[in-house]
Structure formats: C-alpha cells, structure tokens
Amino acid sequence: MTFKNAQLEQRLLSTLHQSLIVSCQPVPDSPMDRDDIVLAMAQAAVAGGAKGLRIEGAKRVRLVAQHCQVPIVGIIKRDLTDSEVRITPYLEDVKALAEAGALIIAFDGTDRVRPVSALRLLAAIHQHGCIAMADCADVASGVELAKHGCTFIGSTLSGYLGEHTPSEPDLKLVRDLSAQGLYVIAEGRYNTPELAARAIELGATAVTVGSAVTRIEHITGWFVQSVEHASV
Numbered sequence: 001m002t003f004k005n006a007q008l009e010q011r012l013l014s015t016l017h018q019s020l021i022v023s024c025q026p027v028p029d030s031p032m033d034r035d036d037i038v039l040a041m042a043q044a045a046v047a048g049g050a051k052g053l054r055i056e057g058a059k060r061v062r063l064v065a066q067h068c069q070v071p072i073v074g075i076i077k078r079d080l081t082d083s084e085v086r087i088t089p090y091l092e093d094v095k096a097l098a099e100a101g102a103l104i105i106a107f108d109g110t111d112r113v114r115p116v117s118a119l120r121l122l123a124a125i126h127q128h129g130c131i132a133m134a135d136c137a138d139v140a141s142g143v144e145l146a147k148h149g150c151t152f153i154g155s156t157l158s159g160y161l162g163e164h165t166p167s168e169p170d171l172k173l174v175r176d177l178s179a180q181g182l183y184v185i186a187e188g189r190y191n192t193p194e195l196a197a198r199a200i201e202l203g204a205t206a207v208t209v210g211s212a213v214t215r216i217e218h219i220t221g222w223f224v225q226s227v228e229h230a231s232v
C-alpha cells in the first residue's frame with residue numbers, strides 16, 4: 001500500500017458523511033456543455049447544499065476549484081479504441097486532475113482490459129496527495145481496491161457493463177459494499193430524493209446525483225415520456 005494523506009482522508013470522510021455530491025457533467029455537445037455553465041451549475045449545487053461536486057476534465061476542475069469551496073471528485077473521460085474503460089484511464093489524467101485541484105480522483109475500478117492497472121492508478125492518486133474513489137460494478141472489485149487503500153468505493157458503473165442498463169439504481173450493491181465496512185458512494189440513476197435517502201439508509205457514506213440535477217435533456221425526456229404516455 002502506498003502512502004496516503006490520512007489527514008485529508010479524515011477531513012473528507014467527515015465532510016462527506018451522509019451528504020449529497022452533485023455531478024456537473026452536461027450531455028456531451030449539448031448547449032449546456034460549456035465551462036461557464038458547468039461552473040454555474042456547480043455554484044448553484046453548492047448553494048443548494050451539495051457537500052461535494054463531481055467534475056469531468058482538468059480544465060473544468062480547475063475552474064470550479066477556484067470558485068467553490070467544497071471537495072471535487074475529478075475525473076477525465078476518454079473513449080479508447082482498445083478498452084471499454086472510460087473514467088480516468090491514464091496516469092497523466094491523475095496528474096492533471098491533482099494539479100487542477102481535485103481532492104478526490106475517481107477512476108474505473110472494474111477488472112476490464114485497460115491501458116493502466118487500477119492499482120497503478122490508485123498508487124499515483126496517493127502519490128499526488130489525493131484521495132481515491134473507485135467506480136465499481138461489483139463487490140469483489142470494491143473489496144479488493146479498498147484492501148489496497150482506496151478510500152471510497154462507488155457503485156457508479158453498475159448497470160453499464162452489459163447491453164441493458166436498468167432504470168433503477170443498484171441499491172443491493174450499495175448494501176453489500178457497505179456490509180463489508182467500506183465507505184460507499186452510491187452513484188448511478190439516483191433520480192429521486194427518495195432513492196438517494198434509501199442509499200444512505202443502506203449504509204452509503206454519500207450519494208452522487210448527476211442527471212436528475214444537471215442534465216436538462218434527461219430530465220425533460222423523463223417528463224415528456226410521462227406526459228405523452230399518460231392515459232386519458
């Protein structure tokens with residue numbers, strides 16, 4: 001296990017205990033996909049009580065860190081030709097996010113084919129003085145990475161490894177990871193306050209909500225579906 005910033009870890013565990021993290025990731029190429037809009041979303045989320053922010057891209061992390069006083073979970077998403085792994089696949093991504101001011105760096109924690117192993121990314125995150133979050137899809141990977149010092153285990157990728165993505169979040173995964181004594185961040189399809197509360201009741205440290213707060217196209221689509229399929 002590499003050296004980890006224990007003081008920062010304690011501070012983050014306390015700040016994020018039973019908290020909401022808002023992910024400010026606009027739909028790619030949407031009219032909302034602008035740095036100034038991401039910053040405004042982040043500031044509005046903090047004004048609404050979010051205790052953390054999840055931000056994609058080093059440039060946006062730097063901008064948001066300059067203006068918001070809450071911890072940022074930084075990620076870099078890449079579409080690789082030879083791997084399905086998208087979230088923070090490279091060591092230089094870790095460096096860029098750390099230098100931009102992310103206190104937590106999230107990376108793909110699945111055991112899929114990838115350019116750099118999860119353990120090397122984890123070590124690099126700690127070498128840069130940051131705290132790690134593994135975006136997982138099952139209990140085994142979460143337990144394994146936590147054993148190697150990864151502080152936060154996210155349910156982020158559950159439902160995204162196969163063909164079909166369910167509409168409900170994976171509350172069972174949150175319960176099972178929490179039962180292992182891990183610090184769990186429930187993430188992925190927490191689209192109502194009730195579902196977010198349920199994750200906390202099942203042991204999650206924090207819940208990350210993205211689409212339901214910051215993706216207008218998705219939220220509008222849910223309402224359109226509902227209105228247009230209403231029986232009259």
Ligand SMILES: CC(=O)N[C@H](C=O)[C@@H](O)[C@H](O)[C@H](O)COP(=O)(O)O
Binds near residue numbers: 157208210
């Ligand atoms: C699977 C994947 O790539 N998830 C991404 C991770 O950063 C984001 O696209 C999600 O919006 C985020 O996890 C929050 O989830 P939701 O938007 O469902 O609240």
